[in-house]
Amino acid sequence: MLGLGLQKPISDEERQKNNQHRHGFVLATLAVLGIFIYLFTEVYQPLGIASPKSFANSLGFNLQHVFDNDDNVDCEIYITDTSEFSNDQERLILFLGSAVAFLLAYYLPFKFKRTALTFSFLAIVVILYGFRPIAGLLGSHIVVYLILHPINVNRKFLAWLPGSLIYLTCSDPSSPTSAVFFNSVVFGYVSFFCYWFILRYLLDKEKFSQIAGTIAIQSAGIITLLGSSIEGLGGNQWKLPLGILLFFFHWRRLFIYHMDFKNGRIPKDLSLLGYLSIFFNPGQIANWSWGSSIGQGYSYTTDRFYNKDKNQLVLDGIKLLGWSIFYLAIGDWIKYNLVYFVRHEMGVPVFWRLRELGCHFVDGGQASVLTIWFSCLFDQIKWFMLMAGVLHFKVGIWKICGYDIEPNMNRPWLTTNLANLWGRITLHYRDFLIRCFYYPVFFRFFKKNLYLRLFAAIMASAGFGNLFWGNIIRRWIGRGLEWRFAIGLLKTWPHFVTLGIGIWVSAVWQLIKKDKTRKPWTWDRKFPLDLIAMYVTLQYYSLTHVFFYTCARGTVWDYWRLFFAGFGIHLEP
Amino acid sequence: MEKQQIKAELKNYFETEFPNPGLNLEPSTDLLSNFITDSLRVVSTVAFMESHFGIDITEADIGVETFRDLNSLSDFIFSKL
Numbered sequence: 001m002l003g004l005g006l007q008k009p010i011s012d013e014e015r016q017k018n019n020q021h022r023h024g025f026v027l028a029t030l031a032v033l034g035i036f037i038y039l040f041t042e043v044y045q046p047l048g049i050a051s052p053k054s055f056a057n058s059l060g061f062n063l064q065h066v067f068d069n070d071d072n073v074d075c076e077i078y079i080t081d082t083s084e085f086s087n088d089q090e091r092l093i094l095f096l097g098s099a100v101a102f103l104l105a106y107y108l109p110f111k112f113k114r115t116a117l118t119f120s121f122l123a124i125v126v127i128l129y130g131f132r133p134i135a136g137l138l139g140s141h142i143v144v145y146l147i148l149h150p151i152n153v154n155r156k157f158l159a160w161l162p163g164s165l166i167y168l169t170c171s172d173p174s175s176p177t178s179a180v181f182f183n184s185v186v187f188g189y190v191s192f193f194c195y196w197f198i199l200r201y202l203l204d205k206e207k208f209s210q211i212a213g214t215i216a217i218q219s220a221g222i223i224t225l226l227g228s229s230i231e232g233l234g235g236n237q238w239k240l241p242l243g244i245l246l247f248f249f250h251w252r253r254l255f256i257y258h259m260d261f262k263n264g265r266i267p268k269d270l271s272l273l274g275y276l277s278i279f280f281n282p283g284q285i286a287n288w289s290w291g292s293s294i295g296q297g298y299s300y301t302t303d304r305f306y307n308k309d310k311n312q313l314v315l316d317g318i319k320l321l322g323w324s325i326f327y328l329a330i331g332d333w334i335k336y337n338l339v340y341f342v343r344h345e346m347g348v349p350v351f352w353r354l355r356e357l358g359c360h361f362v363d364g365g366q367a368s369v370l371t372i373w374f375s376c377l378f379d380q381i382k383w384f385m386l387m388a389g390v391l392h393f394k395v396g397i398w399k400i401c402g403y404d405i406e407p408n409m410n411r412p413w414l415t416t417n418l419a420n421l422w423g424r425i426t427l428h429y430r431d432f433l434i435r436c437f438y439y440p441v442f443f444r445f446f447k448k449n450l451y452l453r454l455f456a457a458i459m460a461s462a463g464f465g466n467l468f469w470g471n472i473i474r475r476w477i478g479r480g481l482e483w484r485f486a487i488g489l490l491k492t493w494p495h496f497v498t499l500g501i502g503i504w505v506s507a508v509w510q511l512i513k514k515d516k517t518r519k520p521w522t523w524d525r526k527f528p529l530d531l532i533a534m535y536v537t538l539q540y541y542s543l544t545h546v547f548f549y550t551c552a553r554g555t556v557w558d559y560w561r562l563f564f565a566g567f568g569i570h571l572e573p
Numbered sequence: 574m575e576k577q578q579i580k581a582e583l584k585n586y587f588e589t590e591f592p593n594p595g596l597n598l599e600p601s602t603d604l605l606s607n608f609i610t611d612s613l614r615v616v617s618t619v620a621f622m623e624s625h626f627g628i629d630i631t632e633a634d635i636g637v638e639t640f641r642d643l644n645s646l647s648d649f650i651f652s653k654l
Contacts, residue, residue: 433591450617457616516592
């Protein structure tokens with residue numbers, strides 16, 4: 001389960017050995033994708049077959065909170081920021097496109113597989129979004145590519161692309177086609193001249209190259225801060241073209257790519273297609289901003305392509321897709337029944353959403369310890385099931401396409417400490433924070449004191465890095481470049497501090513505990529302690545979210561009061 | 574310090590700090606699958622190597638080539654001494 005840049009490289013000969021066809025696995029994969037299409041789209045209507053709801057009813061299952069008004073299964077998989085299609089239509093395009101990508105990746109000769117996946121990605125997103133957004137996404141990535149991997153004379157035409165593509169994404173859709181075409185050619189030449197006659201020479205200077213690379217990689221954060229500051233100072237709000245927004249959603253993966261680059265793990269002469277194949281994969285398309293670290297950087301993705309027998313990877317992918325269906329279909333049903341049981345059988349008031357508890361408390365309402373515990377825990381269970389449904393789907397698609405990507409979520413109920421839990425629910429995100437924040441601090445500061453060193457590294461990653469690089473994407477860039485979103489985000493700081501302290505305490509405990517031979521969940525007299533440790537870990541983690549899912553009219557102090565009320569300590573307003 | 578001595582001290586460290594009953598730690602035993610299984614173990618191993626052998630380790634040194642087994646780890650330490 002160890003990522004952290006420690007995966008083993010694999011040779012092309014070994015990969016070739018892993019490329020044996022077994023048609024039964026192909027049929028099984030297509031059948032699973034067919035189930036996705038049946039359950040989560042409206043395809044049953046034109047086919048004239050029973051809807052998923054009717055089918056479930058005919059089998060005697062009459063479940064609440066499972067089906068939509070259109071009688072298919074309510075599903076959290078969606079495509080971010082599309083306008084052309086309904087959610088059901090988007091999902092149909094994604095599932096069909098993923099099936100085609102899978103077939104191409106499975107059957108094409110080895111040297112074409114990753115290219116086929118890249119072009120499958122582009123084809124699916126062009127159908128979903130149209131050409132303009134994809135031009136922006138592609139153009140932005142080519143800028144990063146040209147800075148990190150300067151081109152030679154044989155490929156100088158690539159320098160023409162960024163200007164042309166980025167103009168296209170920013171152009172007014174109502175402009176005449178001829179004008180757009182003419183201007184995109186002009187901007188193409190501008191970018192070519194800027195790159196070929198100026199930037200290329202500057203990139204030869206190491207310092208400039210480093211700064212330019214960092215600015216390109218961190219452009220999402222820089223633009224967000226700049227745009228929001230201008231809006232906060234009374235200026236106009238910047239509206240990001242969709243293509244640029246989609247590029248920004250690759251921010252974390254770009255960051256890890258840059259770490260690989262700086263550590264010399266990426267060939268300098270990597271081709272553009274080789275670069276794009278890291279980021280453009282059908283597994284990336286669903287819910288763009290969810291699990292946006294999945295796949296990590298260059299070395300993780302490259303070393304895990306066909307590192308096992310492809311049929312084993314397909315089987316692993318099918319299993320994950322099966323779990324995805326389970327969580328997507330009955331996640332809400334489970335939470336509904338948990339809340340119903342605690343409310344009606346135990347008589348404890350429980351809030352359906354954590355934000356509702358926050359608003360109730362801020363408005364002067366009372367909340368018992370049990371109410372706080374159950375509301376926090378059930379809210380996390382709901383989020384876990386939503387995320388598991390979507391992220392198992394995303395990783396499942398990566399897997400059937402030949403990548404041994406680890407599941408982002410892995411049985412969090414087996415955790416016995418907070419440090420371990422964090423890797424079980426957000427594995428790729430955890431690895432991103434470790435590589436980009438934890439290691440850089442750990443290897444530079446407080447080298448004489450391990451505990452202080454750990455504290456600094458954990459607070460840099462779980463605290464600072466998690467707050468800014470982790471949540472800006474979802475809670476700031478996605479909503480718009482407005483200063484109030486920055487303030488709203490900053491007000492959640494206690495969540496990151498309490499989480500960081502909790503992880504540090506559990507890490508220190510791991511280091512100083514005397515019995516290091518016993519593995520958790522060994523069936524012995526300490527087994528009940530594992531159960532207690534698991535519950536305490538999950539409860540504490542969920543309780544820290546009172547600072548995260550907040551009520552707009554509350555203050556940070558209100559949420560500290562709510563947090564302590566969870567321990568039975570009542571503080572004055 | 575000789576490589577054999579480095580290897581013996583590393584073996585003692587892993588068997589004490591990350592015991593794995595039933596597994597005999599040989600010079601070619603896969604450390605990443607059996608001993609250094611999470612990030613905390615990576616960094617505590619780094620801290621041990623820095624303090625015990627007096628070497629300086631950077632992020633770029635964190636790689637499978639270094640942490641694969643006792644042989645690779647002792648080669649790495651020897652090269653830093």
